[in-house]
Each structure stands twice: as C-alpha cells, then as structure tokens.
Amino acid sequence: MRPAAPALERSAAEPPAATVPVVAASQSPDAVMAAAPAPDAGRAAPLDPSLAADPALQRAHAVLARVPLVDGHNDLPWTIREYKEAPGDVAAYDLRAATKGHTDLPRLRAGRVGAQFWSVYVPGDRPAGDMVRLQLEQIDVARRMIAQYPDDLALALTADEVEAAFKSGRVASLLGAEGGHTLANSLATLRAYHALGVRYLTLTHNVHTDWADCAVLPPRHDGLTAFGEEVVREMNRLGMLVDLSHVSPATMDDALRVSEAPVIFSHSSARAIADTARNVPDDILRRIPSNGGVVMVTFLPAYVSQAAGDAREARRKARAEAAKLADPAARAARLAEIDAQPQPRATLAQVADHVEHVRRVAGVDHVGLGGDFDGMSAVPVGLEDVSKYPHLLAELARRGWTDEELEKLAGRNLLRVLRAAEATAQRLQAARPPSLATCTPASEDKREP
C-alpha cells in the first residue's frame, strides 16, 4: 500500500517508479567508456560521446571532477525495500548492473554523482506503533546497501567524510530521513536516528505530525508547535540538518525563525514557476540568505512544469471519481483509461529555469540539486536518471554560469551548510544538555478548528 495523500512524490494515483522505462546503462550513449578528464575524481567515469563536440558539457565534467556533486534526495532504499522479486535484499537488487529504476552504480558514475543523501523514507500513513520499526528498517536497508559496495559507496557522517569519500573515488553516502512522523513524538528517538547516521530530517512528509504542519493538507497547527520548535533546536544541537521540503509555508517560517543553523530544502523547486504546495515561495526564498541555507531544486515533473502539475492534479481527481464506480469491471476500465492518457512532460530546460529563479531570488550561494530519483514515476526529458546531471550543468554553463557558480550549485553550498551545522552543534553541545521536552498531542492541538 502506498501513501494516499494528494500531490505526493509516490502517489497512489501513479504507477510505481520501477515501471519507468530506462535504457540499460550498457546501451546508453552516456555509458561509452573513455578516460576520465581529471584523474583527481577517482576512478574513470563513463563519458558521453557528445563530450568532444560540446564545450559546455566538457566544463560540466571538469567542474564535477573538482567538486562533489551532492544530490539532496534519492529514494533507492525504498525501491530496494519494495523490490518485488526480493524485498529489502540489497544483494538481489544488484546496483552493478542496469536496474529498472533511475539509479545504479554505472549511471551514478556517468552522472559524476559525488555525494548522495539516500532517503530513508517511511510513508506517513502507516500505524503509529509501526513508525519507529519502519524507520529503523529503512536506515538498515540504506546502511546494508552502502556496505554492499565498499569500492563504490562510502558512508559519510560529516562534510570532511564527504570530501574524503569523493577523493577516494567513491560516492559519499549520507542518510536523510523524510518525515517527522517517525520520531513518534520523542527527542530520544531523534537522537537515536542521529547516532545511526541520519544527517537530515524533513520535518514532515505529506501528513501533519502532532507538532508540525505539512504542505499538502489544511493547516492544523499553523506551523510548528512549541514541541516542534524544540525538535528544531535539538536537531541544531545534534548537527542534523533541518529539512523544510514537504512542510507548509508557516512551518518554513517558524523553522527559519527558530533554527540556529542553516536549513535545507532537500528536494523542492520554485513556487513562482510551478505553483504547487511542494515548492518554495519567493518570500521564503528571500529569507534563505540570512539563514545561510540551501534550496536543492527537485526534478519531479509535477513540481517543475505547471502543465505537468495541473495534469497530475486532474488525473488524481479523475481517479478518485473512478474509484467510486460500483461495478469492478467498469472501475478498472475507467482507471486504465485515465492512466493511458498522455501526460505533459517537464524538461531539463525547465529545471534549469527553477535553478536560475532560486539563484535570482535567494542567491547563488543558496541553490543546490535534489533530484528525487527513484522517488518519482515520470521524469523530465533530458533528466531521465542519475547519469544526466552533467547535462543540467552544461545547460547552465550555456546560460552564462561561471565555473565557480557551477561548483557552488553542485556541492560547495551544501558542504558549507553541513560544516555550519557541525560547528553549531559543537557550540550548542557545550552550552546545553540534550532536551528532555515531551510532546502532549492534546495541548499541541490548541489551534485545531
């Protein structure tokens, strides 16, 4: 069973991610092997044959040889958990060969991914009593996956470890938790997740918690409750990044007011370009420079293209209507008909538009990338899988971005945020003990209508 809330990355209204047809890496033009242009990037990466004829693509590859491309969000651990042939079996879901999803080792190499936040996502619609177990299981899947490929992936807990992994030619592998619902209202649980390696927490997924409002439901708390503010402060004390993707603007506002460290949006785009609740409004973008954080632009078509977003919403409504049909055969036929309708595509150029908008409003020091590969069913034209990042950087190079600006986008901004969070944690741990605050849902609900 998949999450049922509207407008989410993994919607019940969409086919599973694994059905996306992806050209096998061995057949992909990106997978033609050649010598790496810069030996300091570690092992040779498969290069694009169009490289020789494309100076912008050459620049992109050169940038990504110098600076790790840090992507904010990839749902591969969930794909592995849901793998039909062998659920949760990291050996069976073989990343050395072409997978059916968006991510495998050859394509990570081709895309020159230097560091990846692997999402340890848990759906928000599971029974409350299962949440901590599910979160631990997802952390376990991700850590087993990383351990499975010691020559290719390296667990990274700090910015220094990201850079060391990159220098050794491995993909620095960070863990990001998606949805404060798995805390089960406990700061001890938060601390345990941090101890297990989790380095960001998205305060909500597509459900409210007892202490924070998400983006896609009518407001319940009008942002963060007092306990929600304490969650942010304790994350600051631990050195866990506060991730504001998926939360409501009021929650973004409260978190920006309370947080003592830079925040991130691990996978959100610009609301001024695609008006969806999952994107970041300009008034929030304008507040990011004083916080020091970074908005990692996501590729999910419904958040990139207004037409794709509108079409997805229309399809969601049509499916909900179809689900009411009493006759099972008629219902199945109608659902099949709806699913067969072609959807508008988003494009790489539109993703570049979001990146440029965030740069224009928040500044070049506050933009990054968070693709959401393996977490979306449709993909933009030109950004079909993790092998395509150099093409996005090449597009921006053609639009006039300097190498220094591309380096900031690729990874320097996120590494700066990670280091700032580590320094804040060191300071706060010397200043105050672990928080013993508790959440009492009834009093947290004071604003509920």
Ligand SMILES: [Zn+2]
């Ligand atoms: Zn998400």
